Amino acid sequence: EDWVTQIEKPTKRLEEITGKKIEYFAYPFGLWNKEAIPQLKKRGFKAAFILSTSRDENDPLFTIRRIIASGYWSAKSLNNSIKNSFSGKKN
Numbered sequence: 719e720d721w722v723t724q725i726e727k728p729t730k731r732l733e734e735i736t737g738k739k740i741e742y743f744a745y746p747f748g749l750w751n752k753e754a755i756p757q758l759k760k761r762g763f764k765a766a767f768i769l770s771t772s773r774d775e776n777d778p779l780f781t782i783r784r785i786i787a788s789g790y791w792s793a794k795s796l797n798n799s800i801k802n803s804f805s806g807k808k809n
Contacts, residue, residue, distance in 0.1 A: 721757045729761065742766065748784070755780045 729740045741764045745754070748769020755777050758766055765779040773781040783803050787796055 725757060725761055744784070745769075750781060 725743075732740050739762075741762070743758055743763045743766040745766060745768055748767070748771075750766065750768050750771070752774070755766070755774070758780060763780075765782055767782050767784045769784060769786070771781075773783060785796075785799050785803055787799065791799070
């Protein structure tokens with residue numbers, strides 16, 4: 719029931735608003751858990767995005783890291799953040 723409330727209903731509403739199929743998911747606050755991945759797959763999502771935790775080796779498409787970049791960052795700062803993100807280092 720909670721998956722319906724948290725995933726299905728909002729997804730259907732977004733599809734109604736946009737007129738497009740929603741295929742990608744951003745975990746609330748960028749936080750994820752292993753139980754969510756099969757639920758997302760079951761509902762037809764192709765990939766999902768996280769923030770600060772490590773990617774899951776078994777389901778990398780459902781734990782894609784994203785970076786919240788400041789508009790004030792230099793190109794070098796953004797590049798360093800991307801490199802650190804994929805190396806597992808903390809920014």
